[in-house]
Amino acid sequence: MSALHTRSDGKASPKHRRSLIYFSSVPYDSYAQRPHFMAEAFSKNGFDAILWVDPYPTRFPVISDFRRLVQRKKPPIKRPFAGVDVLQPTAFPIEPLPMSAAINHALAWRPVRDRLLAFARNSAHCVIGVGRPSKLAEWAIDKVPHARSFIDVLDNFPAFYSGISRVSMRQRLQALCVKVDDVYCSSSALSADLKSLRGDAITVLNGYFSTDLPHTSHGTPTRCIGYVGSIAKWFDWPLVVSIAKALPQTTVRLIGPEFIPRPTNLPPNIEMIGEIHHSEVMQYIHDFSVGLIPFRIDDLTAAVDPIKYYEYRCFGIPVWSTDFGEMQYRSEKDGVIHIDAKSDWKKLWNENTQGQFSDEELQAFRKEISWTRRFEPIIARSLLAVEQPVSMPPQNRALPSEQ
Secondary structure, three states: OOOOOOEEOOOOOOOOOOOOEEOOOOOOOOOOOHHHHHHHHOOOOOOOEEEEOOOOOOOOHHHHHHHHHHOOOOOOOOOOOOOOOEEEEOOOOOOOOOOOOHHHHOOOOOOHHHHHHHHHOOOOOOOEEEEOOOOOHHHHHHHOOOOOOEEEEEHHHHHHOOOOHHHHHHHHHHHHHHOEEEEEEEHHHHHHHHOOOOOOOOOOOOOOOOOOOOOOOOOOOOOOEEEOOEEEOEEHHHHHHHHHHHHHOEEEEEOEEEEOOOOOOOOEEEEEEOOOOOHHHHHHOOOEEEEOOOOOOOOOOOOOOOHHHHHHHHOOEEEOOOOHOOOOOOOOOHHHOOOOOOOHHHHHHHHHOOOOOOOHHHHHHHOOOEHHHHOHHHHHHHHHOOOOOOOOOOOOOOOOOHH
């Protein structure tokens, strides 16, 4: 186990007026996701120092973890906003065990604790945000001085784990939701799930970096059905194969990293592009006649609001999506056609049209779903001191086992 690593991406004044400690669900050096845009929003709204805490293992290791150890590391990604320090704690991968916190505190986290405490004490108004539940984040809420705290529940975290790891994650999530001042959820299903625990949970849907996007073209696109995103266990391969077989003259272009095996004997019109740099995504999307979201309907996707929906819609592309998570509340007026194994693919394809939204409608949509607009309620409440009245005070902070 290597020592603690820190990196600074910018400089801040010795005494910060406002600062954020953010326990992220993803590493800082990963492609831009909701946590990155949240940090940017805080940076642009009066928080002059941000301590980004990279995630550490919160479950027992699996075989895929060992495969990642031998993969070549990518160079650090430079972010456009300054004032960000990156803290990369290490930990023994034993978090689900009862004594894991004591072990990691004793053997790995002393310099981490010192850094968190020093950062908070150097701020007049420190906010702690949690993007993934962990025992280190729970310790920070209990011990690090701060003016306000929140958890941003991005997924049904326990559903991604199994066995004792799932039980442990559920306990961490419940404990943090009780302790923080504000609870935000990235889908209405997540808010509903937490209703008995935190009746004041606020739904803050996902968005897209929709400012300064190029104007859409209403020309004739390539005959292409496209998907951008990870091909993982929530990806419905049988559904995608059925589309390709029903439309043999149409390219089904899949863009993104693969985490599950491909089916054998893929139809020849399925084109696997693989993972590409985010700057290349737009040129591919411009060729889409349809944007595809072929997710399985299960516990993993029941509470998902897919960012790719906003990505497709920002370019005026019709969306074919299974009826999961937040997508079940969207319809044709939102540019969405719900699909399943019984869909008539030829009929859907022939009815598909481009330019179904005017330029004015697209600009209004882009403005409404921008990350800046999405995070406005989080920023506004984070500027308050705990003792200040807020519009939705906590109603119930008792754990289910205590009720």
